Amino acid sequence: MNAPRLMSMLAAAALLAGLSACSESPQVTTYEQGKYQGKADSQPWDSPVFKGDKAAWEHAMKQRARGQHEYNRIP
Amino acid sequence: MGRMKFLCDAERCIECNGCVTACKNENEVPWGVNRRRVVTMNDGVPGERSLSVACMHCSDAPCMAVCPTNCFYKTEEGVVLHDKDMCIGCGYCFFACPFGAPQFPNGPAAFGDRGKMDKCTFCAGGPEETGSKEEFAKYGSNRLAEGKLPACAEMCSTKALLAGDSSTVSDIFRDRVLRRGKGLEAWGWMTAYGAEQKEGAQ
Numbered sequence: 001m002n003a004p005r006l007m008s009m010l011a012a013a014a015l016l017a018g019l020s021a022c023s024e025s026p027q028v029t030t031y032e033q034g035k036y037q038g039k040a041d042s043q044p045w046d047s048p049v050f051k052g053d054k055a056a057w058e059h060a061m062k063q064r065a066r067g068q069h070e071y072n073r074i075p
Numbered sequence: 076m077g078r079m080k081f082l083c084d085a086e087r088c089i090e091c092n093g094c095v096t097a098c099k100n101e102n103e104v105p106w107g108v109n110r111r112r113v114v115t116m117n118d119g120v121p122g123e124r125s126l127s128v129a130c131m132h133c134s135d136a137p138c139m140a141v142c143p144t145n146c147f148y149k150t151e152e153g154v155v156l157h158d159k160d161m162c163i164g165c166g167y168c169f170f171a172c173p174f175g176a177p178q179f180p181n182g183p184a185a186f187g188d189r190g191k192m193d194k195c196t197f198c199a200g201g202p203e204e205t206g207s208k209e210e211f212a213k214y215g216s217n218r219l220a221e222g223k224l225p226a227c228a229e230m231c232s233t234k235a236l237l238a239g240d241s242s243t244v245s246d247i248f249r250d251r252v253l254r255r256g257k258g259l260e261a262w263g264w265m266t267a268y269g270a271e272q273k274e275g276a277q
């Protein structure tokens with residue numbers, strides 16, 4: 001093997017070795033799902049008015065929301 | 076039941092600030108905090124538009140995501156609430172919220188001096204016994220537990236501000252806009268309101 005050829009091969013190997021330090025490591029963080037840490041809250045239907053009757057509460061809320069539609073209130 | 080939402084109709088809002096006052100009074104909100112505010116675009120220019128803005132009770136709420144003490148929770152009806160006992164007043168939620176809903180009773184102050192974050196509760200109180208004095212003092216009144224809608228929406232003089240189950244509210248809005256002879260030309264109309272009546276707002 002002649003000298004210039006050996007030199008160029010060595011140079012190529014050195015360059016490759018230099019590049020090997022530039023590896024890419026993952027930089028994306030992982031997000032953790034938080035969990036509520038505070039006091040537990042009661043449901044709105046577990047109130048003195050509805051006494052745990054979820055269906056009655058939902059009905060009342062629906063009626064109330066629909067009452068905002070004035071076209072349904074005027075004949 | 077779906078998700079509780081607010082909707083403000085910019086064609087109807089007359090910037091009377093009745094919602095702001097109703098909220099202040101109903102919840103005895105601390106001085107310096109406005110849980111609801113009316114924002115006016117192009118104020119004084121013909122064609123100005125106003126919108127009433129509070130917490131939008133986001134489906135995927137940024138405030139919940141950033142809170143370092145994890146003191147936010149979402150109720151079964153989609154209302155975003157928080158536990159004031161856990162809040163350290165760091166202000167992360169204030170920066171994360173696109174609507175400026177979280178506010179602090181001591182206003183702009185040094186870190187640790189701002190007090191507990193206060194925001195709109197959709198008149199659903201907080202994690203204290205329903206209707207108790209503690210609940211009222213920390214979070215305001217719990218109208219939802221009485222089968223009522225938030226005071227701001229119920230008080231709105233022009234019914235620009237609607238509150239309630241999202242499908243009911245969008246049915247009302249869709250009907251109104253169609254009666255105005257508008258709709259399709261609005262950007263995003265088909266996505267938001269294009270579907271048939273979800274449940275028939277009778």
Ligand code: SF4
Nearest residue numbers: 130131133136138172
């Ligand atoms: S405080 Fe802001 S980010 Fe959090 S639910 Fe309300 S509008 Fe959304």
Ligand code: SF4
Nearest residue numbers: 142162163165166168
């Ligand atoms: S101010 Fe309170 S509620 Fe807001 S992110 Fe900080 S600890 Fe959480």
